[in-house]
Amino acid sequence: GAITxxxxxxxxxxxxxxxxxxxxxxxxxxxxFIAYGITSIPWGVFMEKNSKxxxxxxxxxxxTAGVLLFAAVPGFYPNMFAMFLCGVGxxxxxxxxxxxxxxxxxxxxxxxxxxxxxxxxxxxSYAAPQLVTLIKTQGLHWSVTYxxxxxxxxxxTLAVAFPKYP
Numbered sequence: 143g144a145i146t147x148x149x150x151x152x153x154x155x156x157x158x159x160x161x162x163x164x165x166x167x168x169x170x171x172x173x174x175f176i177a178y179g180i181t182s183i184p185w186g187v188f189m190e191k192n193s194k195x196x197x198x199x200x201x202x203x204x205x206t207a208g209v210l211l212f213a214a215v216p217g218f219y220p221n222m223f224a225m226f227l228c229g230v231g232x233x234x235x236x237x238x239x240x241x242x243x244x245x246x247x248x249x250x251x252x253x254x255x256x257x258x259x260x261x262x263x264x265x266x267s268y269a270a271p272q273l274v275t276l277i278k279t280q281g282l283h284w285s286v287t288y289x290x291x292x293x294x295x296x297x298x299t300l301a302v303a304f305p306k307y308p
Contacts, residue, residue: 152274155284160218170222177229185237194242198302201234206295213288224288246307 157167189197208227211220239259247255270287277286 152284152287155274156218156221159284160221162218166218170218170225173222173226174229174232177226178233181230181233182237185234188234189238189241194238194245195302195307197234197238198242199299201231201238202295202299202302203231204234205231206292206299207231209288209291209295213285213292216285242307 153167153171156162156170157164160167185197185201188200192200205228208224208229208231211227212224215221215224240256243255243259244252273290274284274287277290278284
């Protein structure tokens with residue numbers, strides 16, 4: 143949820159940093175959802191040909207690459223491409239995670255477990271804009287947010303890559 147929802151919080155900063163119009167800066171956030179629309183079915187096909195774990199790890203790596211690119215390569219168009227990569231990666235995570243939760247959950251606890259993941263997603267959605275504000279109050283550039291997200295995405299990738307599950 144954090145990577146998905148921080149885009150709205152940084153739109154004014156993107157506009158100011160790169161001197162782009164309001165509509166162009168808003169399009170940056172839209173690229174995430176464009177990626178979601180374009181890649182949902184391909185991720186499903188990928189998962190059918192591979193496994194849920196391979197899909198989850200691959201999509202986590204793409205997400206990590208996206209946030210790293212956002213942090214490391216300044217510029218509006220590189221940031222737009224990075225946001226698109228984040229959208230591609232997060233889409234794969236969602237495509238793999240929902241059926242994985244169903245597969246590894248006791249049927250009696252599936253709804254509870256899915257709700258727990260939604261709560262975690264919601265907490266990230268809430269925390270992301272707060273993180274941007276915290277970073278700003280510390281006198282740091284808004285792009286530091288993406289270095290934090292890079293670390294979190296790397297931890298997420300490692301957390302899904304090593305345990306054994308279907």
